Amino acid sequence: MNVQMEYVVPDGFVFEKAQNVMHGRYGSMEFLIVPMMTENQFQIQLYADMEKSSKKNQFLEYLKALQQRHSFVQYAGYDGKDMVSVYVASKEQEDKENLTLVISELTGKCEEYGLHNCCSSCRKVRPLHAVTVDRVPALLCQDCETQLARGMDEKREHLLLGVIGAVLGALLGSVLWVVLGQIGFIAGIAGYAIVFCAIKGYELLGKKLSKSGIVICVLLSFLMIAGAEFTSLAVTVYKEMGSLFVSSIWDAFGWIPELMQEPELAMGVGKDLVVGYILAIWASYSLVKYSWRQAGELQRPHTIERF
Ligand SMILES: [Zn+2]
Incomplete structure (x- = not known):
């Protein structure tokens, strides 16, 4: 031209x-x-x-x-x-x-x-x-x-709804953990499902995933993994001990502190958790990294010039 x-x-x-x-x-x-x-x-x-x-x-x-x-x-x-x-x-x-x-x-x-x-x-x-x-x-x-x-996205993040979404998502992933644990599979692979569902749940209800949202999801997932492992243990206790000693699944949770005194059982739970955490970190690493970069992109300040 x-x-x-x-x-x-x-x-x-x-x-x-x-x-x-x-x-x-x-x-x-x-x-x-x-x-x-x-x-x-x-x-x-x-x-x-x-x-x-x-x-x-x-x-x-x-x-x-x-x-x-x-x-x-x-x-x-x-x-x-x-x-x-x-x-x-x-x-x-x-x-x-x-x-x-x-x-x-x-x-x-x-x-x-x-x-x-x-x-x-x-x-x-x-x-x-x-x-x-x-x-x-x-x-x-x-x-x-x-x-x-x-550097704010026009979409507003709803923190409370996001956290509710993350909890629901992580619960969903935890169900998979318990089911896999019960059929004798390495429950650890469900660790990825917990992180994935927590992040998706947060995004779905919170409308937007910020960096603080990701941190919340990851921390929550780590708590949920431990929660899922102990729930799985309680289910096993309930099944093994029968209704004579434990009348409900909730009762079974009460037995856990005592059972943890058993070195063999404690070792087993510890091993499950370590494998679970390693698999969860390994599998969800790229998802978390990708989401983190995406969130950074949205939060990045822009250079505005008027004319
Ligand atoms: Zn406008």
């Missing part, structure tokens, strides 16, 4: 050289236009509340027609969330006219169909600022700008 940007910007628009983006308002709509030098084209970005509109399908039909009507429109489409993109091929002297034509048409359609600009992060219709987020142009509302700069 061999054009001087100042000859290309539509009237009323500004070209930000450092961020390589034009922005401005045409009628009631704000646009971002990104020059793509190597592709020899411009990307017109329009963030609009399409998902809330009953006219979405008509607008998509219009975009298809737009691409067919103008030879300089290489592509006109919608990302399925909030962004309409129109790629305009550079024709040098005609660029300003072509860009102005497209944004005036888009504005006309938005006004006809009652569409509004929306925040590119939370998609709410609010007053917006043109910014770059880690060098990527965006239109953000004040709340999202503050949150992204601070």
